[in-house]
Amino acid sequence: GDIASRLRYSGPHPASCPPLHSKERQKQATTTGPGPVASVWKFQIVHLKFTNPPSYLSLFSFQQIGKMEEVLLADERIKAARDSVERDYEVVIADLNQKQRSLAERLRKIEEKKHRTAQEHGNVESSDDDLVEINAGGKIVAAKRSTLTQQTGTRMEALFSGRWDKKLQRDSDGRIFLDVNPKCFRAIVDHLNEMAISSEEDPPSPPSVGDEDKRILRSQLELFGL
Numbered sequence: 001g002d003i004a005s006r007l008r009y010s011g012p013h014p015a016s017c018p019p020l021h022s023k024e025r026q027k028q029a030t031t032t033g034p035g036p037v038a039s040v041w042k043f044q045i046v047h048l049k050f051t052n053p054p055s056y057l058s059l060f061s062f063q064q065i066g067k068m069e070e071v072l073l074a075d076e077r078i079k080a081a082r083d084s085v086e087r088d089y090e091v092v093i094a095d096l097n098q099k100q101r102s103l104a105e106r107l108r109k110i111e112e113k114k115h116r117t118a119q120e121h122g123n124v125e126s127s128d129d130d131l132v133e134i135n136a137g138g139k140i141v142a143a144k145r146s147t148l149t150q151q152t153g154t155r156m157e158a159l160f161s162g163r164w165d166k167k168l169q170r171d172s173d174g175r176i177f178l179d180v181n182p183k184c185f186r187a188i189v190d191h192l193n194e195m196a197i198s199s200e201e202d203p204p205s206p207p208s209v210g211d212e213d214k215r216i217l218r219s220q221l222e223l224f225g226l
Helices: 002-006 022-032 037-051 062-121 155-159 182-197 211-223
Strands: 131-136 139-144 176-178
Touching: 131 182, 139 182, 182 211
Parallel strands: 131 176
Antiparallel strands: 131 139
């Protein structure tokens, strides 16, 4: 623009002129001859434009452009992979949410069933702090309800949860009666007491009795689901 203005060139803007190679410039110079000044100016402007290209053009060789295309393609592949992972993640999350809702519904129904069972067969007012007295084969064993029911899902937990209190056999003093070996049952309750005050990192030793009662102890542990 500055050169054209200084030379008072009225032809098309140099930027719109197609690039000329060396042979084409030589051909134009020989065929044009001394002709109109405007033609010489056009040659000079085009010659100046392409023999002194702007600095930013020299930064972008064909190899660099090829590398840029590779980077862009890689970026597109990464984006496509990320979108695919996000879609898979959304599907997994939706599936987990559905399973969570299903489990929550099942737990709600179980709790409702427990409550109905307690109303029909047990004591709805039972508490973990209740002191439960048990006549185990003629020996009285007393323990907190929370101690006897700490292992959820076992027969021991169901037996002393309070949901079946009306169905349990009782002695003459109203205590729960169990026709079991008193030594083995005492060992089981002592073990549960130790579990209640022990940490998961340092659990107590399994219940133990003398050699003559070990077989009976194993049978009682299986009976109570421990």
